[in-house]
Amino acid sequence: MAHQTTASTCCYCGVGCGVLIEHDGEQITGVAGDPAHPANHGRLCSKGSTLHLTGDLAARALHPELRSGKALPRDRTDWDNALDHAAAVFAETIREHGPDSVAFYISGQLLTEDYYAFNKLARALVGTNNIDSNSRLCMSSAVVGYKRSLGADAPPCAYEDVEQSHCLLIAGSNMAYAHPVLFRRLEAAKARRPEMKIIVVDPRRTDTCELADLHLAILPGTDVALFHGILHILLWEGWIDRAWIEAHTEGFDELKKLVRDYSPAAVADICGISVGSLQTCAELIGKAPSFLSLWCMGLNQSTSGSAKNSALINLHLATGQIGKPGAGPFSLTGQPNAMGGRETGSLANLLPGHREAGNAGHRAEVADYWRIDALPESTGLTAIELFEAVRIGRIKALWIACTNPAQSLPDQQKIHEALAACPFVVVQEAYATTETCRYADLLLPAAGWGEKEGMVTNSERRLSHVRRAVPAPGEARADWAIVCDFARRLEKHLRPGRPSLFEFADPAALFDEYKQLTAGRDLDLSGLSHALIDELGPQQWPFPTGASRGTPRLYADGVFPTASGRAHLHADPYRAPQERREARYPLILNTGRLRDQWHGMSRTGTVARLFGHVEEAVLGLHPDELRRRRLAGGDLARLRSRRGSLILPVQADESIRPGQAFLPMHWGDRFLKGLGTNVLTLPACDPLSKQPELKHAGVEVEKVELPWQLFALVEGDVQQRFAELRPLLDGFAYASLTLAGRERPALLVKAASAVPPESGLLARIDVLLGLDEGPILAYDDPGRSVGKRVRIENGRITALRLAGETAARDWLKALWNEGRTDAELRRWMLAPLGGPLGSDGAIKDRTVCSCMNVGEAAIRAGIERGLDLDGLKQELGCGTGCGSCVPEIRRLLARPMTANS
Ligand SMILES: Nc1nc2c(c(=O)[nH]1)N[C@H]1C(S)=C(S)[C@@H](COP(=O)(O)OP(=O)(O)OC[C@H]3O[C@@H](n4cnc5c(=O)[nH]c(N)nc54)[C@H](O)[C@@H]3O)O[C@H]1N2
Ligand SMILES: Nc1nc2c(c(=O)[nH]1)N[C@H]1C(S)=C(S)[C@@H](COP(=O)(O)OP(=O)(O)OC[C@H]3O[C@@H](n4cnc5c(=O)[nH]c(N)nc54)[C@H](O)[C@@H]3O)O[C@H]1N2
Ligand code: SF4
Ligand SMILES: [Mo]
Numbered sequence: 001m002a003h004q005t006t007a008s009t010c011c012y013c014g015v016g017c018g019v020l021i022e023h024d025g026e027q028i029t030g031v032a033g034d035p036a037h038p039a040n041h042g043r044l045c046s047k048g049s050t051l052h053l054t055g056d057l058a059a060r061a062l063h064p065e066l067r068s069g070k071a072l073p074r075d076r077t078d079w080d081n082a083l084d085h086a087a088a089v090f091a092e093t094i095r096e097h098g099p100d101s102v103a104f105y106i107s108g109q110l111l112t113e114d115y116y117a118f119n120k121l122a123r124a125l126v127g128t129n130n131i132d133s134n135s136r137l138c139m140s141s142a143v144v145g146y147k148r149s150l151g152a153d154a155p156p157c158a159y160e161d162v163e164q165s166h167c168l169l170i171a172g173s174n175m176a177y178a179h180p181v182l183f184r185r186l187e188a189a190k191a192r193r194p195e196m197k198i199i200v201v202d203p204r205r206t207d208t209c210e211l212a213d214l215h216l217a218i219l220p221g222t223d224v225a226l227f228h229g230i231l232h233i234l235l236w237e238g239w240i241d242r243a244w245i246e247a248h249t250e251g252f253d254e255l256k257k258l259v260r261d262y263s264p265a266a267v268a269d270i271c272g273i274s275v276g277s278l279q280t281c282a283e284l285i286g287k288a289p290s291f292l293s294l295w296c297m298g299l300n301q302s303t304s305g306s307a308k309n310s311a312l313i314n315l316h317l318a319t320g321q322i323g324k325p326g327a328g329p330f331s332l333t334g335q336p337n338a339m340g341g342r343e344t345g346s347l348a349n350l351l352p353g354h355r356e357a358g359n360a361g362h363r364a365e366v367a368d369y370w371r372i373d374a375l376p377e378s379t380g381l382t383a384i385e386l387f388e389a390v391r392i393g394r395i396k397a398l399w400i401a402c403t404n405p406a407q408s409l410p411d412q413q414k415i416h417e418a419l420a421a422c423p424f425v426v427v428q429e430a431y432a433t434t435e436t437c438r439y440a441d442l443l444l445p446a447a448g449w450g451e452k453e454g455m456v457t458n459s460e461r462r463l464s465h466v467r468r469a470v471p472a473p474g475e476a477r478a479d480w481a482i483v484c485d486f487a488r489r490l491e492k493h494l495r496p497g498r499p500s501l502f503e504f505a506d507p508a509a510l511f512d513e514y515k516q517l518t519a520g521r522d523l524d525l526s527g528l529s530h531a532l533i534d535e536l537g538p539q540q541w542p543f544p545t546g547a548s549r550g551t552p553r554l555y556a557d558g559v560f561p562t563a564s565g566r567a568h569l570h571a572d573p574y575r576a577p578q579e580r581r582e583a584r585y586p587l588i589l590n591t592g593r594l595r596d597q598w599h600g601m602s603r604t605g606t607v608a609r610l611f612g613h614v615e616e617a618v619l620g621l622h623p624d625e626l627r628r629r630r631l632a633g634g635d636l637a638r639l640r641s642r643r644g645s646l647i648l649p650v651q652a653d654e655s656i657r658p659g660q661a662f663l664p665m666h667w668g669d670r671f672l673k674g675l676g677t678n679v680l681t682l683p684a685c686d687p688l689s690k691q692p693e694l695k696h697a698g699v700e701v702e703k704v705e706l707p708w709q710l711f712a713l714v715e716g717d718v719q720q721r722f723a724e725l726r727p728l729l730d731g732f733a734y735a736s737l738t739l740a741g742r743e744r745p746a747l748l749v750k751a752a753s754a755v756p757p758e759s760g761l762l763a764r765i766d767v768l769l770g771l772d773e774g775p776i777l778a779y780d781d782p783g784r785s786v787g788k789r790v791r792i793e794n795g796r797i798t799a800l801r802l803a804g805e806t807a808a809r810d811w812l813k814a815l816w817n818e819g820r821t822d823a824e825l826r827r828w829m830l831a832p833l834g835g836p837l838g839s840d841g842a843i844k845d846r847t848v849c850s851c852m853n854v855g856e857a858a859i860r861a862g863i864e865r866g867l868d869l870d871g872l873k874q875e876l877g878c879g880t881g882c883g884s885c886v887p888e889i890r891r892l893l894a895r896p897m898t899a900n901s
Contacts, residue, residue: 006469007034009456010048011109011449012598014333015039015181016458017048018538021450021469028052028450028470038538039159039458045180046596046613046850046884047604051449056606058719061432061445062474070420074443079475083486086399086442089424091493093397094126100378103130103386103395106346107402108138108335111454111466113510114479115337115344117502118401119352121487124370124501125494129357129380130395132348134403136383139338140347140689141300142331145309148688149317149570151562152522153342153354156322156554157292157330158460158540163189165326167197167288169281171223171312172298172695176207176887177595179296179332179459184883187211197284201226202298203590204662205655207887210894214280217657219272220588221577221696224304227311228574229267230282231318232259239286244320248558251569255314258571270574272657290326291319296334297592301694305686307572317567323555332459339457343523343541344514348380353517369517370501382690383409384683391418401428401479402446406435407600407668410681410692411643428482431602433719435668435676446479447472448603454480454507455530457541461523462550464538465530480507519545522561577696578684581659585641585698587625590656591665591677592695595884596850600668606719608745612847616736616750617667617677620653621701622660629701636706636734636752639663641699644679647734647752648672650701661699670726673735706733706752708785710762711809712801713816714769715746722747724768731757741817742853748813756785762803769799777829790829792821807835810844848888851881859892869893 004025010017018037022030031052035042064082065074077085093101104122106115122131146153162168163185175183190196190211200212201223209215218226234240235256245252268275285291293316299308313329321327333339345351355362363375381389387405389395391414398419409415419425419439427440430448437443451472457463472478477485487502495501504510508530519526524542533539540550560567581588596610604610619639621631631637637650639661648663656662668676684693710732714721722737725747729735732751740748759782766772771789780787786804790797790812797816802809808828815825828836845855854876862872869889873879879886 004469006467007036008450008467008469009037009336009464010044010051011336012047013179014335014338014459015179016336016456016462016464017044017181018464019044019048019051022052023450023469026470028055036537037464039460039462040181043181043184043882045882046610047598048181049851049882050607050610053607053609054603056719057473058717059431059433059602059606060473060476061429061437061443062476063445064475065440065443067441070441074440079477079485082442082444083489086426086486087489087493090126090397090490093424094494097396099127099376100130101395102126102128102397102399103381103390104399104401105383105386105403105405106131106133108133108135108338108341109402110341110479111337111452111456111507112340112344112514113454113507114483115341115346116352116510116514117480117483117487117504119345120370120501121483121490123351123366123375124372125487125490127376129348129376129378130386131346131380132383132386133341133346134383134405134408135335135338135341135347136691137301137408137694138297138334139300139331139342140691141302141305141309141686143342143347144306144689145313146331148306148568149310149313150555150567151560154522154554155331155459155461157328158552159185160552161292161326161328161330162186162294165196165290165292167199167284167291169199169201169285169291169293170208170212171201171293171295172300173294173296173332174202174206174208174592175294175296175332176210178334178593180595180882180884182332183208183887187886197288199281199284203657203660207891210887210890214277214284216271216273216277216281219270220590220660221302221304222271222574223299223308224311224572225262225267225270225574226278227308227315228259228262229264229271229278230285231255231315232262232267233264233279233282234286234315234318235259237282237286239282240318241320244558245318248560248566249317249569250564250566251571255569255571258573285315286319290324291316291321292327292330294330294332296332298695300691302691302696303578303684303686303693304575305691306688307570307575310570310572314569317569323553323558325553328553330459336458337456339459339461340455343457343518343525348382351375352514353521354523366517372501384685384690384692387415387418390422393421395422397424398422399426399428400436404434404436404600404602404668406439407676408665408678410678410694411683412675412679413644414683416675428479430476433670433723434600434602435670444482445474445476446482447476451476452478455511455533461540462538463525463528463533463541465533480504480510578682578693579642579696579698582698585700587659587661587699587701589639589641589680589697589699590660590662590695591681592662594664594666597664597666599666601666601671605671605739608718608739608741609847609850609853611739612742612850612853614664615740615748615846616649616738617664617672618649618651619701620651620656620662622656622658623652623654624658625661625701626650626652629703631701631703636704637701638704639680639699639701641680641682641697643682644675646672646674646677646679647704647706648736661701665694671737673729673732704733706754708753708756708804709806710749710751710765710801710803711806712749712765712769712799713740713746713813714799715741715744716798718745718747721768725749725765728761728765728768731761740813746816756804759785766801769801771799771801777826779829779832786833788829790825795821797821805833811836848892849878849881849885852877854878856892859889863893
């Protein structure tokens, strides 16, 4: 079919960029930013611009698969059998153990219509509030913060406010990595108006700090003290708006009393910053004509998450900095449709239309609308509680959709136990490769990005129409369709003979039913429809019936959706995080995002070039902490917390303060042996939001001696080889599997153990690497499992393996990457062991600019030649594509030259 373009949205972060999908009606061939979309005006980041490369079918779930017993493999089945079976098991479980013996765990990456269908299924048909989502790990503290401070869960700002503000506080958000296109807009605004002040509050010096006038590297978890300390100074200096406080808030006296104790000296001490920088921060905020704050997981993922949110909102209420251009408390949403989840009531404690499951009046309204007798009264379980209930056998049938809990929830040992113990686990997934899929008794293949249609709401309350470009592969189906089909079959068991609640022809029909539940409420989107958005473009709620355009900004009149119409100032004291530094666990482990990876990497992990920026799992530590433990960069270490441990390489990182450690959240058991990053984190939660403390676990690091090492690389059939090789590597103490390369993707394997593995294992690995026969150069000492093998085809290395000793690995990888095979390689192959012979040594480089494929070495060389940012852009091309690497180039320019930092 001819070349076509479909306007849709990016399926990654909450910025919600519009993308133009290029395709031929069958396959997606390219993407471009949509110039007409108000979120991005044509820009895309490194993840968005590589979406078309994520189509490896070998990683996708293509057919329903069912197993008849826990120990058995799943067999392919058809949809009828799959859903009939699921309906029978759910009906039986509900009949025998009641509706609260089943649960649904869903996701902020579902579309609004998918969410709505799931909600109706759980609450109206099954009769349980056991429906929670991964947004519990993400946004639930912001939901509580907005609701208890302002009366409704509504971020009041628009992206233009970020550009227009005079003073921006970015707290616990690394938006250079996590919301890159909004960061591009901020960079441009700051370039236009350099007088705009930017403050970053983050224990780490992230790339976001490249734009900051002031960076407060507070001790982790101390934000509440910081915000109270700022308010203390604002009060002392009279930089507050008394008239506004009088007219529009309540709770001021109590708050004033509380913050009296938060003197600059006390706060500087708690937060580990100087009194001077605290004073500067308060002055920037207090004197700014407009003040806006952006925040994300550094505030939300905390046992003080709700208090952090409210303490930050207090600063806006005390200064009257809300409801006007360039002002307001603006929580950034992580997932593309985290907002849609909140709107449709997809957390255990919510109901559609920003209602509460615990409110009898709200329940009655929704039950009436759905024409059912009543909604369930029993309290639904939140994510952490839910998986604990699975583990102890209270929940006997679990439906998981569009999330990978066996990677992303804290305390993974327990999560894996729970999934293994659960009698019936349904996983509705687009990719068959995830850690959670291993536990599926029934795997349902879901359509993914570009293959499904519906609505999403981005961080600024803007709804976009997500459009389908191509059919889903294999037998995969859209999520809403799977849910409604299952629900109709379950109705035959639970409501026989009654009219179905799930007769929806398409997502537009679901949306039209759902939107009426928002009519007259703060988020009113009753005036919207798929067709209207097609006509007017993406719109911000509220958008009531009869409206002709959306609402960019809320609370301009200072009236809040609370009983009194006033906003509440909350006086929560600072409380230290659950785990403190102590002798056995003297380091605080912080976890977060990489620039080019998305969560459990089911999608980004199929694109080799997205591993160019960060190749593998490494633990970052301040150089002093490495020295103290006699560790050097690249050494393998054991990282342990009270719950579990991991073996992985360490790296010196000056952006982290001593006493802390940083590990990206992305690594699960698939890419790194040992249940991944979250084997270390703890399930302690905020008391109100039930959001777990994913950014603060006590850990220790110690050197491990694993002298026998394996390094291998193989081009082609990456996903199949990944699946086959991964189980073989369980025999090693350390094992990492990632992708490498660009045009010729390869699987990259690293492993290590204390003693050589039995030689049969190495032989099996060689077979999977294609290094057992054919055009191979080999030097083997099988007795000691030591040796090296290289496969050369058409004058190029296509596979290689070093066993026992891997000194030549970076050199070989570079030869592979450059497609070179020279005489030196042949000479080296004949020598018994060791690194490259008389070469210019191992060149270990990493890609900084992923669009133009420019490495750190070239950029450093350019800087040494005296090039500035523009010069580097012109000469090397770096930073001229999506721009995601520009903050890092600035950092390289700013930092004195230190080798390999
Ligand atoms: N590249 C990429 N982008 C993403 C995602 C992704 O997986 N990859 N995921 C999306 C999702 S779902 C989300 S929720 C967002 C998350 O977006 P962010 O929250 O911006 O990302 P994180 O890296 O998780 O954490 C942000 C920062 O919080 C800091 N932090 C840790 N503890 C504290 C603390 O106590 N106080 C303060 N002030 N800061 C602290 C960390 O050092 C980190 O730099 O990203 C979205 N965008
Ligand atoms: N240590 C630590 N842990 C964290 C965090 C942290 O900062 N630190 N952050 C937390 C946060 S904020 C979040 S949001 C979570 C994210 O955690 P998860 O929700 O587990 O993350 P994903 O890997 O994005 O999972 C989404 C899954 O849905 C699948 N999928 C994609 N599209 C579709 C679709 O259209 N339909 C269906 N059915 N499936 C689809 C993908 O293949 C993927 O496996 O992680 C949390 N965990
Ligand atoms: S900023 Fe990047 S990841 Fe986020 S929506 Fe835009 S293109 Fe996608
Ligand atoms: Mo998130």
